[in-house]
Amino acid sequence: MLTLSGQLINIFESPKGVKDDKEYGGQDKIQILGEVVLQNGESRNDLITLTTHDKGLFEDLKGQTIRVPVSVFANGKSITYFIPKGSKPTAA
Numbered sequence: 001m002l003t004l005s006g007q008l009i010n011i012f013e014s015p016k017g018v019k020d021d022k023e024y025g026g027q028d029k030i031q032i033l034g035e036v037v038l039q040n041g042e043s044r045n046d047l048i049t050l051t052t053h054d055k056g057l058f059e060d061l062k063g064q065t066i067r068v069p070v071s072v073f074a075n076g077k078s079i080t081y082f083i084p085k086g087s088k089p090t091a092a
Helices: none
Strands: 002-013 017-019 022-024 028-037 041-053 065-075 078-082
Touching: 002 041, 041 078
Parallel strands: none
Antiparallel strands: 002 028, 002 065, 017 022, 028 041, 065 078
16 A cells, blocks of 8 residues: 655545436545656656545645555556545645
8 A cells, every 4th residue: 555645635526427327426536736756856746636435534634735545556558546445644
């Protein structure tokens, strides 16, 4: 498991809808702005959106620098991050 660290920028619910008679959306999401170090030693800021099972854990941390455990899997050519169930954020 990895730890993602950055500033908690936003907390929101993804839009709900119906497509092909199937409901989608409605998940709680958070957005963390973090610094990614590049191979040449420079860095860039990246906004990472994660689904959370309990947005209440994040409400009081909005605007603060936090740490949250994440797991990663490859999805085609991109990497997808997710918060494992039961994981809790901490203020950094």
